[in-house]
Amino acid sequence: MFRFQSLDDDCTLEEEDDGLVEEEDEIDQFNDDTFGAGAIDDDWQEEHKRLAELDERDGAAQPEEAEPGGAEPPSSSAGPPSLPSSLGFPRLPLTFLLEMQTSEREGGSWPTAAAPPQQQRPPGAAAPLAPSVLSYQQQQHLLHRGSAPSAQMNSHSIWDSSLGFGPVSVPPALVTHMEDSPLMSIIKEVGLPKRPLQGRTEEGWDLSERVPPPRSSSPVIGSPPVRAVPIGTPPKQPMSHALNHQIHHPTAVHVRAPVQHRYPPSLPRAPVTQHPPQHSQLPAVPRPVSPRVLSQIQRAQLLNSRGRTLIISVYFQVAGFPRGGPGPPLLPGGGFRPFFGGPPPPHGHRMGPPPPIPPVRHNTTHLHPQHRRLLTQRLQSRGGDRVRSAGDRRPRDPYSNLMSQKEKEWVTKIQMMQLQSTDPYLDDYYYQNYYEKMEKRQEKERDSSRKEHATKLITPQVAKVEHTYRPVQFAGSLGS
Amino acid sequence: MNYVPGTASLIDDIDKKHLVLLRDGRTLIGYLRSIDQFANLVFHQTVERIHVGKKFGDIPRGIFIVRGENVVLLGEIDLDKPCDTVLQQVSIEEILEEQRLQQQAKQETEKVKMQVLKDRGLSIPKADNLDEY
Numbered sequence: 001m002f003r004f005q006s007l008d009d010d011c012t013l014e015e016e017d018d019g020l021v022e023e024e025d026e027i028d029q030f031n032d033d034t035f036g037a038g039a040i041d042d043d044w045q046e047e048h049k050r051l052a053e054l055d056e057r058d059g060a061a062q063p064e065e066a067e068p069g070g071a072e073p074p075s076s077s078a079g080p081p082s083l084p085s086s087l088g089f090p091r092l093p094l095t096f097l098l099e100m101q102t103s104e105r106e107g108g109s110w111p112t113a114a115a116p117p118q119q120q121r122p123p124g125a126a127a128p129l130a131p132s133v134l135s136y137q138q139q140q141h142l143l144h145r146g147s148a149p150s151a152q153m154n155s156h157s158i159w160d161s162s163l164g165f166g167p168v169s170v171p172p173a174l175v176t177h178m179e180d181s182p183l184m185s186i187i188k189e190v191g192l193p194k195r196p197l198q199g200r201t202e203e204g205w206d207l208s209e210r211v212p213p214p215r216s217s218s219p220v221i222g223s224p225p226v227r228a229v230p231i232g233t234p235p236k237q238p239m240s241h242a243l244n245h246q247i248h249h250p251t252a253v254h255v256r257a258p259v260q261h262r263y264p265p266s267l268p269r270a271p272v273t274q275h276p277p278q279h280s281q282l283p284a285v286p287r288p289v290s291p292r293v294l295s296q297i298q299r300a301q302l303l304n305s306r307g308r309t310l311i312i313s314v315y316f317q318v319a320g321f322p323r324g325g326p327g328p329p330l331l332p333g334g335g336f337r338p339f340f341g342g343p344p345p346p347h348g349h350r351m352g353p354p355p356p357i358p359p360v361r362h363n364t365t366h367l368h369p370q371h372r373r374l375l376t377q378r379l380q381s382r383g384g385d386r387v388r389s390a391g392d393r394r395p396r397d398p399y400s401n402l403m404s405q406k407e408k409e410w411v412t413k414i415q416m417m418q419l420q421s422t423d424p425y426l427d428d429y430y431y432q433n434y435y436e437k438m439e440k441r442q443e444k445e446r447d448s449s450r451k452e453h454a455t456k457l458i459t460p461q462v463a464k465v466e467h468t469y470r471p472v473q474f475a476g477s478l479g480s
Numbered sequence: 481m482n483y484v485p486g487t488a489s490l491i492d493d494i495d496k497k498h499l500v501l502l503r504d505g506r507t508l509i510g511y512l513r514s515i516d517q518f519a520n521l522v523f524h525q526t527v528e529r530i531h532v533g534k535k536f537g538d539i540p541r542g543i544f545i546v547r548g549e550n551v552v553l554l555g556e557i558d559l560d561k562p563c564d565t566v567l568q569q570v571s572i573e574e575i576l577e578e579q580r581l582q583q584q585a586k587q588e589t590e591k592v593k594m595q596v597l598k599d600r601g602l603s604i605p606k607a608d609n610l611d612e613y
Contacts, residue, residue: 399524400495402513408491412484414517419487 377401490515490554497557498523503550507531509557510544519548530575532582536567537575 377400421427473479484491490512498512500521507530510523523544530537570578597603 397495399511399513403494403515408494411515411517412489412491415484415487415489
């Protein structure tokens with residue numbers, strides 16, 4: 001027998017065939033994964049022809065099928081193209097829509113059609129179908145056949161029946177045709193949708209065929225990755241993240257007994273509970289705590305006012321110890337502490353001698369930006385006190401330093417980037433010349449009086465070479 | 481000037497009192513709190529100052545965010561300098577009234593001018609519409 005020979009003589013025919021078969025299986029698997037069980041297979045042309053015949057016949061028989069019980073003759077006369085018996089399992093949700101359309105077309109009546117029409121399907125009318133699932137066109141043809149009551153009933157019953165998935169015996173008519181299809185594996189694995197009580201359609205269709213195909217076992221394709229953390233959570237901001245988390249997901253958590261007010265330096269997290277009655281206590285509590293903590297109280301109140309019943313009492317442990325590395329992921333510097341119900345003295349005790357502000361700035365990334373701002377403000381104001389400028393007679397501005405150092409640097413960086421130039425003498429002629437003149441002048445003056453150089457603006461120089469774009473070229477390719 | 485020597489940057493103007501003139505003619509005075517690369521400005525304790533003739537009135541506005549493209553000019557106010565001004569501060573209602581009168585008078589003259597030009601077959605497009613084309 002002549003077999004298809006590839007141009008490549010190295011591989012044997014057998015290998016080829018095997019390879020091809022394997023590829024087909026893979027393709028089928030991919031297909032099924034993507035489109036669900038029952039994707040298009042070969043021989044659709046034959047199927048189409050058959051369906052077309054069916055359609056013509058049904059077109060004539062349609063008026064007769066109006067009555068529920070009169071579906072018998074047409075269906076039996078369907079004969080060879082009794083595809084339904086060997087219909088593949090429904091593969092597309094489109095079938096639902098089509099059914100709905102057909103049912104609507106027929107007047108939208110949803111009679112509980114008698115069982116007989118369904119059972120009329122000749123079980124033995126197994127068409128010589130390919131052992132594969134029917135194509136989409138086939139199903140469409142079948143649906144368009146009208147079989148009005150059955151369609152209606154099907155859809156009706158589908159909506160009625162619970163579409164549970166479970167191990168269901170494959171209708172015998174189908175088994176013979178479905179033996180080796182990849183679909184079978186899936187069906188055996190997952191199970192068919194349950195057959196509705198009304199039984200079968202007049203054409204012997206299993207109502208389970210009308211149901212969307214069971215999900216294949218392959219991993220879900222195309223769905224977004226599961227996010228443990230909501231999108232938009234800023235990284236390295238454990239505090240804000242925790243706050244966001246709490247604000248947006250107010251889950252009930254338990255408060256630790258107020259007794260535990262002696263805080264060892266590093267306590268584990270103590271969750272906070274929802275306590276509506278306690279809410280009123282917060283604003284009224286005057287505590288002899290350091291202003292740093294007080295601001296946290298204010299902030300906590302702010303947060304509390306946002307949520308209806310959720311109370312987050314955030315209590316920062318003002319560390320007397322230096323914190324070199326980043327704090328624990330979800331904790332600000334210390335742990336959550338029950339805010340209410342605790343007597344002031346323990347707080348006072350701990351806050352007693354406020355630690356002197358160390359010259360080295362701690363890692364404040366985990367702190368709330370407002371907290372951080374206050375810290376830096378204090379730092380700067382204390383630093384400013386030592387170096388008091390002549391014109392600085394203004395009282396300390398509580399709103400100053402809203403822009404952090406990082407932000408200023410960031411803006412400066414952008415501005416500097418905008419100054420990039422490959423040819424400064426071209427882009428910034430006047431500044432360059434001016435600076436040269438100034439330098440010369442200073443040289444002269446320096447010879448006489450040793451003055452300091454004025455700072456020069458050093459714009460980032462862009463290397464000229466790197467910016468020429470060369471498209472990737474392959475040897476022997478067109479255009480090379 | 482310690483950030484970017486040899487250039488003008490708004491970084492050094494932060495937390496200082498400024499006067500900004502906007503493209504729609506408004507004058508705002510406030511503390512410059514924040515900027516960005518587009519020269520969008522965040523003003524704190526902003527006051528809109530309306531000048532009519534020798535009179536002026538202040539309308540407190542709170543916090544303003546000004547889009548950078550709408551700024552005509554921006555200048556720092558030196559708080560230490562003695563404030564010797566001939567301008568007379570009046571109440572808000574009064575200054576608004578003055579402003580309304582001023583606008584009205586201006587429109588009248590403009591209308592007459594346009595008419596005269598039209599009679600002569602000339603037309604001068606309004607400057608404020610030019611941006612829209």
